[in-house]
Amino acid sequence: MTEAVEFDVVVLGAGPTGENVVDRLRAAGLSTAVVESELAGGECSYWACMPSKALLRPVTARAEARQVPGLRQAVQGPLDTDAVLAHRDEKAAHWKDDGQVGWLESTGARFYRGQGRLHGPKKVVVDGPEGEHHVLTARYAVAVCTGSRAVLPDVPGxxxxxxxxxxxxxxxxxxxxxxxxxxxxxxxxxxxxxxxxxxxxxxxxxxxxxxxxxxxxxxxxxxxxxxxxxxxxxxxxxxxxxxxxxxxxxxxxxxxxxxxxxxxxxxxxxxGRAPRTEDIGLETVGLEPGSWLTVDDTCRVEGSDWLYGVGDVNHRALLTHQGKYQARIAGAAIAARASQVPLLETDRWGAHVATADVAGAPQVVFTHPEAAAVGLSLAEAEAAGHRVRAVDYEIGDVAGAGLFADGYRGRARMVVDLDREIVLGVTFVGPGVTELLHSATVVVVGEVPLDRLWHAVPAYPTISEVWLRLMETYRG
Missing domain, CATH: 3.50.50.60 (FAD/NAD(P)-binding domain)
Structure with a gap:
């Protein structure tokens, strides 16, 4: 069976990035088809963010509890492995995507399960699991949101x-x-x-x-x-x-x-990771199969007026939340161009540019201790030519950290642009620091002047008081 259908936009990949592109296009009133060769919800839902954090949460909770007087003796035993794995399975939806497919269809998008491949400009062919053959034509854009895959090195054996x-x-x-x-x-x-x-x-x-x-x-x-x-x-x-x-x-x-x-x-x-672009027909539009897609700040592939590469495939920031962020930017840009509206907000931090990919992308490592960072590290800031100063503080010296856990060990760093008097990057390591990250992201993305940040008073006694200590250290 062969079906030929036309949509405003065709999206390849129904992971978090593709889903958010669909959501933005729905809000703009554009008809959309979304194609997925595996499970709707993508890598993050089934093999990355959700199952990994479900495995890690009992580990970090037990480790933190063991540092709390009156509680440590109650949590000295081993983890209940069966319960941990069962919880992981639940958070991975038992590797079934009924809920994700239902959500996509509720948006009005047409969901196609199968291998989607470009077949020249603005055309995608889909080979379904039961021999179906669909030919999808996009009036305005095709968005490649197929993500990345793990790479195995060339090691003998x-x-x-x-x-x-x-x-x-x-x-x-x-x-x-x-x-x-x-x-x-x-x-x-x-x-x-x-x-x-x-x-x-x-x-x-x-x-x-x-x-x-x-x-x-x-x-x-x-x-x-x-x-x-x-x-x-x-x-x-x-x-x-x-x-x-x-x-x-x-x-x-x-x-x-x-x-x-x-x-x-x-x-x-x-x-390492590689883009999942090896079998999506890039050669039919003059691009190298298996390559990362080079895009501009609206996520449009360079040299094209209709092809977008959103999320991991463009290698700008291989993080689920950044893929979703790019999806919001790309979706807005596609909708504006479809309406023949000039992109007026293309300056730094404008509505149609993914500035945060390079200047304010937050990242969390869910180990014990946790690590969290946003913006530029000291080395990155120096390499970019900024005149900077690193301001460090031992988080364990903050009163709230001592209440959080006995023997709290952690460290914070604020990278300050000395010419502009703003923060370019922040890094934390220590138990519970992931919840400090969004405040740091607001400071970096908002380019909050240090004179104003001095008036942002952290509550006592919380670990957030490390912000005050960093500012005091900087001001001397």
Whole structure:
């Protein structure tokens, strides 16, 4: 069966980014088709944000409770693994997308399940799971929101070793006795934290000298200390030379570049992401299959007047909330162009430009301790040519931190632009700091003058009082 239908906009990918593009287009009154080859809701709902944080929340809650007098003795036992995994399954909707599909259809969008591919300008063909063939034509735009996938490095023997990627790490229904984690980025440290707490003996193999190398160095130091105290082994400045698993079911054997051999029950490679653009017909519009899409600040692909790349596929900021933010920007831009309305708000922080991708993107690492950052790190600010000063404060010295947990350890950094007297970036590490992040995001995105920030009074006794201490340190 072949069906040919015309819509105002066709969206490839029904993850959080695609869903938000649809929502913005609905608000503008544009007819929309959305195509998904896997599950509506995307990576975040089933194999990333939701299941990983469901695994991590019991870990961080127990760790924090153990630092509270009168409570620590009640939480000394192991986690209830079955209950944790069942909760994870619930938060991943048991890997069923009925609810997400229902929401999309409630917006008036037409949902197509199948592999969608570009077939020249403004045209998408969809091969459905039961042999259906749909030809969708877009009057105004096609938005590619297909996200990214985990990348496995070219390591001898890895192809037959059945290694975990982030998907297997967040969805496994068994706890490996021994787990090797290759990579020290966000996925690596979060999954090391979760599975160590659930009973695995975790060994991390890191090519760099520390964890979370894209954040301030002290963040990785705090998290490495906590992981080591929890029983994980962290090996830095090492590289995997080869991997093997006999028969595909036995133990995993890893050979390091030094010749040392390590054995485990499972191995997770958390070593990077690639765009899911290898099989969406980019070659039919003159683009390289499997490539990141280069876009302008409205998320329109450079050189095109109809193709948009929104979310992970454009490599601007590989974060779910930034993909949703870009979707709001792109949706507004598509609607304005469809109405032939000039884009008047294209200056920095305008309604049609994704400025926050480069100047105010917040990120959280849900380990124990937590890490949270927004804007530029000190190194990034200096590399960009700003005249800056880093202002640091030990969060444990704030009264609210002492009430939150005995022996609270954490640190805050504020990167100040000395010429403009505004904050370019903020980083926190410590228990409970994720809830400080949005205030930091408002300060950075709002470019709040430090003289005005001095009048933002934090309540006593809360951990938020670290803002006052940072300002006092800066003013001297």
């Amino acid at each position: 890895l192809a037959g070793a059945k290694a975990w990627t982030s998907r297997e790490a967040t969805s496994s229904h068994t706890v490996p006795g021994r787990l090797i984690v290759v990579g020290g980025g966000v996925v690596g440290v979060e999954m090391a934290t979760a599975w160590q707490a659930l009973g695995s003996q975790v060994t991390m193999l890191i090519r760099s000298v520390g964890l979370l190398p894209k954040m301030e160095a002290f963040v990785g130091e705090h998290i490495a200390e906590a992981l080591t105290e929890a029983g994980a082994q962290i090996r830095t400045d090492v590289e995997v030379a080869s991997v093997e698993r006999t028969g595909g079911t036995g133990p995993v054997r890893v050979v390091l570049d030094s010749g040392e051999r390590i054995e485990a029950d499972e191995i997770l490679f958390a070593t």
